[in-house]
Amino acid sequence: MVINRVMKKCLAIGWVLFSLWSCGGGADEKPGEVLAFVKPEHFPEPTYTFQNNPITAEGFELGKKLFFDPILSRDKSVSCNNCHQQSRAFADTPLHPTSVGVDNRFGIRNAPSIANMAFMKEFFWDGAVTHLDFVPINAIESDVEMDESLENVVKKLNASEAYRTKFKTAFGTEEATAPYLLHALSQFTAMMISADSKYDKYLQGQEELTANESRGLALFEQKCSSCHAGVLFTDQSYRNNGISSDFGDKGRGLITEDEADEGKFKVPSLRNAGITAPYMHNAKFSTLEEVLEHYGNGMVDSPTLDPSFKNGEVVVGIPMTKEEQGDIIEFIHTLTDYTFISDERFRNNE
Amino acid sequence: MKISKILALLALIVTIMSCENDEPQPEEFGTFQLYFDNKVGASELTLSEPGSTNYNYETTNGEKFNLSRFGYYVSKIKLEGPNGELYEDEVSVSASESKGYYQILESVASSHNVMLENVPAGSYSKVTFTIGVAEDGVQEGALGGVLDPAKGAWFWNWNAGYIGMAIEGTAENSAQQYVDWGNGTETKEKTFAVHVGGWKDVTDNENFVNNVRTRTLDFGTTVSVSEELSPNAHVVTDVLKLLDGVNIDFSSTYSVHAPKAGKPFADQLANAFVVHHVHQSSNGHGH
Numbered sequence: 001m002v003i004n005r006v007m008k009k010c011l012a013i014g015w016v017l018f019s020l021w022s023c024g025g026g027a028d029e030k031p032g033e034v035l036a037f038v039k040p041e042h043f044p045e046p047t048y049t050f051q052n053n054p055i056t057a058e059g060f061e062l063g064k065k066l067f068f069d070p071i072l073s074r075d076k077s078v079s080c081n082n083c084h085q086q087s088r089a090f091a092d093t094p095l096h097p098t099s100v101g102v103d104n105r106f107g108i109r110n111a112p113s114i115a116n117m118a119f120m121k122e123f124f125w126d127g128a129v130t131h132l133d134f135v136p137i138n139a140i141e142s143d144v145e146m147d148e149s150l151e152n153v154v155k156k157l158n159a160s161e162a163y164r165t166k167f168k169t170a171f172g173t174e175e176a177t178a179p180y181l182l183h184a185l186s187q188f189t190a191m192m193i194s195a196d197s198k199y200d201k202y203l204q205g206q207e208e209l210t211a212n213e214s215r216g217l218a219l220f221e222q223k224c225s226s227c228h229a230g231v232l233f234t235d236q237s238y239r240n241n242g243i244s245s246d247f248g249d250k251g252r253g254l255i256t257e258d259e260a261d262e263g264k265f266k267v268p269s270l271r272n273a274g275i276t277a278p279y280m281h282n283a284k285f286s287t288l289e290e291v292l293e294h295y296g297n298g299m300v301d302s303p304t305l306d307p308s309f310k311n312g313e314v315v316v317g318i319p320m321t322k323e324e325q326g327d328i329i330e331f332i333h334t335l336t337d338y339t340f341i342s343d344e345r346f347r348n349n350e
Numbered sequence: 351m352k353i354s355k356i357l358a359l360l361a362l363i364v365t366i367m368s369c370e371n372d373e374p375q376p377e378e379f380g381t382f383q384l385y386f387d388n389k390v391g392a393s394e395l396t397l398s399e400p401g402s403t404n405y406n407y408e409t410t411n412g413e414k415f416n417l418s419r420f421g422y423y424v425s426k427i428k429l430e431g432p433n434g435e436l437y438e439d440e441v442s443v444s445a446s447e448s449k450g451y452y453q454i455l456e457s458v459a460s461s462h463n464v465m466l467e468n469v470p471a472g473s474y475s476k477v478t479f480t481i482g483v484a485e486d487g488v489q490e491g492a493l494g495g496v497l498d499p500a501k502g503a504w505f506w507n508w509n510a511g512y513i514g515m516a517i518e519g520t521a522e523n524s525a526q527q528y529v530d531w532g533n534g535t536e537t538k539e540k541t542f543a544v545h546v547g548g549w550k551d552v553t554d555n556e557n558f559v560n561n562v563r564t565r566t567l568d569f570g571t572t573v574s575v576s577e578e579l580s581p582n583a584h585v586v587t588d589v590l591k592l593l594d595g596v597n598i599d600f601s602s603t604y605s606v607h608a609p610k611a612g613k614p615f616a617d618q619l620a621n622a623f624v625v626h627h628v629h630q631s632s633n634g635h636g637h
Contacts, residue, residue, distance in 0.1 A: 052490055134507065137507045254509075256552075257558075
């Protein structure tokens with residue numbers, strides 16, 4: 001009996017080892033698979049389909065080159081980096097409350113930070129996109145962003161000897177194609193992990209929070225973390241937090257085609273919120289003080305306002321003293337990840 | 351037995367066993383062809399230029415129209431026979447190909463034929479396939495082949511996913527006005543576009559519609575596949591059944607670009623596809 005069990009185990013282990021080698025055939029080996037996606041210990045499992053697009057140094061470098069290259073826009077004036085800047089944790093600058101694209105046309109939404117995208121289930125303020133690979137199609141083809149067709153971008157890339165070579169070394173393809181273009185961009189953005197803020201160090205027992213920050217954390221957990229939940233600081237749901245009752249931008253309602261979802265937007269992560277002003281999908285607030293004042297006293301009622309902000313028919317928001325608001329803001333600043341915003345790997349070095 | 355001996359033995363067994371699945375089974379295989387014949391009632395489908403006022407078709411309600419584009423995605427093709435015969439077309443997707451996904455386009459004659467290879471010999475009496483691209487085709491990320499948006503795949507980027515079926519044309523009663531989109535594209539007057547998409551199953555929101563449909567069509571007879579016998583099933587897709595089925599009124603329904611509006615059309619897909627006949631041998635289909 002005992003031997004039998006041991007043998008079974010041996011067989012199982014042997015099986016794994018041998019099937020790894022003996023049938024490999026080298027077919028799925030990608031050149032230079034060295035750069036690795038490493039999940040921070042305290043983070044959830046990533047949602048990104050790395051099995052279809054394993055990170056490689058070459059793929060990442062190509063994605064990086066594309067990210068900073070205005071070749072992706074119609075008039076070669078706008079790159080991803082125009083709206084997603086490293087010093088802002090890859091959100092837009094406060095100079096562009098809602099993003100500015102080709103011909104200085106204004107978008108209707110505020111460009112969010114794109115840190116920790118590998119852990120998100122859906123993308124954009126309304127969850128329009130369900131896979132990270134598809135996000136750039138919107139940026140490239142939206143007439144308020146880069147105003148270019150994916151087909152034409154691929155044509156432009158193939159006209160460049162340098163790009164053809166890079167696609168070949170990264171993916172082994174003779175020509176640039178849209179799926180590999182999207183894979184390269186995803187490799188670059190999926191690697192943008194922000195998990196080394198003061199708060200993370202505190203979680204790992206490496207740093208202490210100040211008295212104010214600790215009070216802020218406790219208040220945050222009490223008042224905010226029902227939505228800004230977990231280490232990603234979002235439960236990834238769609239809610240109306242009372243910033244408006246005029247749903248010119250229907251938000252989640254656009255996607256579900258349901259009135260009950262109009263005015264709801266994705267709960268954003270608050271990681272790096274200290275440096276990603278302005279705030280909300282429509283950039284309504286330019287400081288965290290204004291945001292906290294909004295939750296405390298500024299909430300607008302509407303049929304889809306989150307019920308947690310109401311007491312019966314009365315809008316109560318989140319009652320807080322000024323002092324409590326200040327403590328929460330101090331806590332939010334502990335989510336700024338200086339390692340991330342100075343990480344050389346994401347810096348434009350051309 | 352010494353551990354080393356056990357290991358050596360195991361090594362032997364495992365190497366022998368682990369590649370076994372790659373060896374072809376000593377069975378007989380043949381091919382099976384599906385021919386998708388798009389029609390408008392009894393008439394052949396001929397495409398017109400967008401905006402053309404030559405209305406060569408009419409719905410049962412008297413709505414005059416023509417078609418400028420018609421097509422759909424088919425995937426997960428399965429053949430079954432009376433004695434448990436089963437063939438499932440391989441579905442395998444990556445950034446370089448989308449095996450098992452077919453975009454049937456009226457404008458591309460070669461796309462009307464789907465050749466199924468390596469079908470186990472036997473008799474078959476029905477075919478099953480999916481119309482549209484289901485969740486497992488969307489959530490793998492960027493894919494090549496007929497799902498590559500830069501190579502003609504019908505991708506919705508405002509609500510990520512693929513359009514499963516597109517019906518476009520011009521109708522006498524369409525209320526569509528001329529639009530110049532300013533980037534070299536325009537929408538002609540009186541045109542209509544029905545794009546049936548939407549793949550999400552969300553149980554707590556009935557407005558969230560999944561318009562992907564799976565159809566099983568009986569041949570009404572059996573056909574045999576062998577090394578020598580390559581049968582052919584002639585599937586007719588009838589646009590008129592779709593338009594009549596929703597009682598189309600082009601004055602109000604001329605621009606369908608969201609899952610909810612596409613649902614009535616998706617609900618007609620069950621009626622729009624029929625196996626018209628099967629040929630036992632497929633030495634050139636007479637068209």
